[in-house]
Amino acid sequence: MKAALLLLALVTPAHAGHSCAETSEVLGHRRCTSFGAWGGLARFPSLTFDTELFHEDFASPPVGAMTAVNPGVFATTGTTMPDSSAWGMRFRVGAPLLLRPLYLAFELDIGGLSSINPSYALLSQAVAAVGAHAHVTQTIMLSAELAGGGRMYSWMTGAEETDGQGVLEARGRIDWWATPHLTFGVSLGTSLIDAGDQTFTVGFAGHLRAFDATFY
Amino acid sequence: MISSCSRFSNCSTIAPVNRLLLLLAASCSYKAGSFSDFRGAYPGTHQTIGCIDLAVGRSADPAASGPAISYSFGNRCLHPVTIDLASIHARGHDADGLEHALVAFDPLQELRPLPLDSLFFGRETIEYSARIPLPIYDVCVDIGGVNGDEPHSATWVCP
Numbered sequence: 514m515k516a517a518l519l520l521l522a523l524v525t526p527a528h529a530g531h532s533c534a535e536t537s538e539v540l541g542h543r544r545c546t547s548f549g550a551w552g553g554l555a556r557f558p559s560l561t562f563d564t565e566l567f568h569e570d571f572a573s574p575p576v577g578a579m580t581a582v583n584p585g586v587f588a589t590t591g592t593t594m595p596d597s598s599a600w601g602m603r604f605r606v607g608a609p610l611l612l613r614p615l616y617l618a619f620e621l622d623i624g625g626l627s628s629i630n631p632s633y634a635l636l637s638q639a640v641a642a643v644g645a646h647a648h649v650t651q652t653i654m655l656s657a658e659l660a661g662g663g664r665m666y667s668w669m670t671g672a673e674e675t676d677g678q679g680v681l682e683a684r685g686r687i688d689w690w691a692t693p694h695l696t697f698g699v700s701l702g703t704s705l706i707d708a709g710d711q712t713f714t715v716g717f718a719g720h721l722r723a724f725d726a727t728f729y
Numbered sequence: 730m731i732s733s734c735s736r737f738s739n740c741s742t743i744a745p746v747n748r749l750l751l752l753l754a755a756s757c758s759y760k761a762g763s764f765s766d767f768r769g770a771y772p773g774t775h776q777t778i779g780c781i782d783l784a785v786g787r788s789a790d791p792a793a794s795g796p797a798i799s800y801s802f803g804n805r806c807l808h809p810v811t812i813d814l815a816s817i818h819a820r821g822h823d824a825d826g827l828e829h830a831l832v833a834f835d836p837l838q839e840l841r842p843l844p845l846d847s848l849f850f851g852r853e854t855i856e857y858s859a860r861i862p863l864p865i866y867d868v869c870v871d872i873g874g875v876n877g878d879e880p881h882s883a884t885w886v887c888p
Contacts (some may be wrong), residue, residue: 536791538799538854542836548835551851552843555809569812693758693848723758723847 522576522721559726563605565700565716566621571597572709603714606644609725616659618642626666638664640680648727652690657681657694660702681705682712758848761805769822771801773888779876780806781845785886787868788854794856795834796821796868799887802875803850811877812851813842819857821865831857831868842877 533545541547556634601624622638644658665677686700696718704710764771764784773786781786781802788797798819805809819831832858833840845851859865867887875879 537790538852538857539790539793539797539834540839540853541836542790542792542856547837548839548853549841549851550847551844551849551853553813554849555844555846603747676815722847726847727807 538655554722557721558608558723559722560578561605561607561618561718561720561725562643563603563607563618563620563698563716563718565603565698565714566644567599567601567603569599569710569712569714570597572704572707585639594679599624600627601625601636603716605642605666605718609641612646613728614647616646616656616658618643620660622664626668634666634668636664638662638680640682642684644684646688651724654688654690654696656688656700657684658686677708682710684712686714688718694718694720734740734785743870744871749767759803759805759850760848761803763803763828766801766803766852768852769809773801773841773885776872776884776886777805778872778884779879780804780808780810780877781812783872783875785870785872785888787862787888790854790870793854793856795856796831796865797854797856798868799852799854800875801850801852802845804847807847809844809846811842812845813874813877814853814855815840815880816874817827817855819868820870822861823863823867824866829861829863829865831861831865833857839860 535545537543538562576713591598593696601622603620603622605618605620607616607618619641620639622636622640624636625727626634626636640660640662642658642660644656646654646656648654660680660681660682663677664680667673667675682702682704684700684702686698688696689697690696697713698716698718700712704712748836755767759766759782762777762782764775764782771782771784771786774786776783777784782805784799784801786799786801788799790797792854800814802812815833817833819833821831822828840855857865857870859869869885871883873884
């Protein structure tokens with residue numbers, strides 16, 4: 514949402530970083546705004562800016578991969594792999610494709626891995642997602658999407674260690690339109706690479722265009 | 730298509746520093762039939778023309794040397810509409826009661842049809858004058874062409 518506001522601030526003439534004292538609202542007498550500022554919104558693409566909290570449960574990796582690199586990183590007991598999970602924030606920008614209701618989104622995850630000892634491992638992930646959504650009511654929207662990209666783990670064991678892997682995930686999400694420009698949503702994802710890896714997110718999104726300009 | 734004109738409400742008074750940004754920050758939208766936005770109620774005569782709720786009122790802006798009309802409008806639909814304020818015809822009377830066709834004061838020739846996004850709103854104030862310099866005492870405007878997506882149908886309003 515903040516990014517949307519910033520974008521608008523950059524392109525709205527009267528808000529280019531200087532103050533302007535308007536002396537009249539009459540066309541031809543105004544000094545700060547030109548005619549038709551109200552028409553600007555309709556010319557914007559229907560961008561969406563999501564901020565989400567994610568939680569991911571791993572079936573096996575990254576524990577296996579990282580313990581292979583450095584067995585001391587994870588708190589393993591005997592031959593049993595510990596449960597591993599990650600949590601963090603997901604930031605996402607999306608836009609509809611010409612072939613509606615398809616959409617494309619890019620997202621960045623920043624978080625941490627649990628079940629590790631004694632170090633703290635960071636997770637960063639960047640993926641692109643392609644999906645389709647449909648309104649089941651005016652305010653409830655369902656989406657299905659496929660996300661692919663990569664992730665990197667980094668942790669300290671005297672020196673910084675890193676590891677990475679690919680990501681391919683199928684997701685379903687449901688969003689509720691609280692207002693024409695604001696949604697709250699949850700999603701569930703499952704990895705198509707590592708069976709059993711599951712991701713849950715909850716968050717909110719700001720939409721530049723009302724209802725993503727869906728109802729045309 | 731899902732029906733338009735939702736339950737979503739407009740927002741209360743916020744200083745008009747930056748309409749567009751405040752709108753999105755507060756998630757304000759135009760509520761069909763409300764004839765109001767974050768600046769308050771629309772002044773003047775209320776008309777609904779297709780998807781457009783339009784209020785036409787007289788403006789007392791001191792910068793205008795002739796009669797000025799304020800247009801306040803909201804899109805009550807879930808799709809953009811074209812607002813064509815350039816299509817408005819204006820007529821007025823001088824001190825002798827003679828009727829004159831009026832023209833909009835638009836030195837930069839900015840008046841043109843523009844899209845108004847779904848559930849969005851706007852305001853404009855336009856000054857009118859006779860083609861010859863005469864004091865004009867009352868004004869009527871034909872707003873039948875304001876909805877640029879529909880055929881013009883004469884609708885005279887005398888605010």
